[in-house]
Amino acid sequence: xxxxxxxxxxxxxxxxxxxxxxxxxxxxxxxxxxxxxxxxxxxxxxxxxxxxxxxxxxxxxxxxxxxxxxxxxxxxxxxxxxxxxxxxxxxxxxxxxxxxxxxxxxxxxxxxxxxxxxxxxxxxx
Numbered sequence: 001x002x003x004x005x006x007x008x009x010x011x012x013x014x015x016x017x018x019x020x021x022x023x024x025x026x027x028x029x030x031x032x033x034x035x036x037x038x039x040x041x042x043x044x045x046x047x048x049x050x051x052x053x054x055x056x057x058x059x060x061x062x063x064x065x066x067x068x069x070x071x072x073x074x075x076x077x078x079x080x081x082x083x084x085x086x087x088x089x090x091x092x093x094x095x096x097x098x099x100x101x102x103x104x105x106x107x108x109x110x111x112x113x114x115x116x117x118x119x120x121x122x123x124x125x
Contacts, residue, residue: 002026002114004096009119012086016123020081022096022116030054030074032114033099033106036081038092038121048094049081050106059105064090086123093118 008020022034035050049070050059058070067086072079079096097112 002029002032002098004098004114004116006094006096006116006119009094009121011122011124014086014088014123014125016086017082017084018086018121020083020094020096020119020121022079022081024077024079024098026077028100029077029098031100033101033103034070034072034079035097035099035106035109035112036070036079036094037097037109038090038094039118040089040092045095045109047107047109050103051079052103052106057104059107061107083121086121088123088125090121091123092121094121095119 003025005023036048037045038048039045051070055072069082095118096116098114099112
C-alpha cells in the first residue's frame with residue numbers, strides 16, 4: 001500500500017509561483033511513474049504532468065508547457081510540481097498519483113493506482 005500526501009497549495013496572484021510536493025510512503029516509490037492531475041471547479045479531472053520512475057522523461061499538458069516543471073527525489077520519496085506564471089485558469093484541486101506500470105505520456109488517470117487527497121490552488125486575477 002502506498003500513501004500520497006500533497007502539500008504546497010494556496011492562494012496566489014496571477015503571474016506568481018507555487019511549488020507542490022507529494023510525499024509517498026513505501027519502499028517502492030522509486031519504481032513508480034508519478035502523475036499530477038487537477039480538477040477545476042465544475043469540470044472533470046485532467047492530466048497536468050507526469051514523470052518516469054527514474055526521472056528521465058517528463059510529459060505535460062499543452063497549456064502548462066513552459067510554465068510547470070515536475071521533478072522527483074527518490075531518496076526522499078517525493079515528487080514536485082513547480083508552477084510558474086500561474087493563471088486564473090490554473091485554479092483547481094491538484095492531485096498526485098502513482099502508477100505501478102510503465103507508460104509513455106502517462107496521461108490516463110485510470111491507469112494510476114494510488115492517489116493523494118488533493119491540495120487546493122487558487123490563482124486570483
